[in-house]
C-alpha cells in the first residue's frame with residue numbers, strides 16, 4: 646500500500662482528549678460523501694469514533710486546496726476504536742448518508758470509499774454488493790485504494806462547532822494546530838449539528854473540564 650498516513654497530534658489539555666485512545670491503537674477509515682462538513686459532524690458524534698478530520702484525496706495532483714482541488718474529492722477521515730465499532734458499522738453510516746446511486750456532477754463531491762488495506766476493500770465491496778442486490782440498482786460509488794490524504798484548511802475542520810465561537814475559540818486557543826485532532830472538538834461538533842443522544846451528551850459533559858462560560862454557551866446550542 647502506497648498510502649502515506651496522516652500523523653495525528655496528541656492534544657491533552659482536556660481530560661477527554663488526554664484519555665482518548667492513542668493513534669497507535671486506532672484504525673482509520675476515509676470516505677468521500679459530498680460536502681465534508683456534514684460527515685465530519687455525523688461521525689464525530691458516533692460512539693467508538695475517536696478523532697475526525699476533513700481533507701482532500703482520491704486524485705493525483707499534488708497539494709490540493711479548497712480553491713484548487715484538481716482531481717481530488719472532499720473526504721472525511723475517521724479514526725476509530727476497532728474494539729468499539731467496526732469498519733462495517735462505519736460503512737453502514739456511509740452508505741445511508743450519501744446517494745450511492747447517482748454520480749454527482751462534480752468530482753469534488755463524488756461518493757468514494759478510499760480503503761486503507763485489503764481487509765477494508767473486502768468489506769467495502771461486500772457491502773456495496775449487498776446494497777446492489779437489495780435495491781436492484783447499480784451503485785456509482787467507487788472503491789479505491791487511498792494514496793494520500795491532504796488535510797483541509799483549518800476553517801473547514803469541525804465546521805459546525807465554529808458557529809459556537811466561544812467553544813471553538815477556547816479549544817483552538819489551547820490546542821493551536823492540534824485542534825483538529827481533539828476528541829472533544831469532534832464530539833461537540835457532532836452534538837451541535839444535532840447528532841448523538843442525550844445520554845452520550847451528558848456522559849461527555851460529566852467529564853468536560855472546559856471553562857464554565859464555554860460550557861454554558863455550548864449547552865445553549867444543544
Ligand code: MHO
Nearest residue numbers: 679680681682719753801
Ligand atoms: N459550497 C457549499 C458546500 C461547502 S463544502 C465545504 C456550501 O457552502 O454549502 O464543499
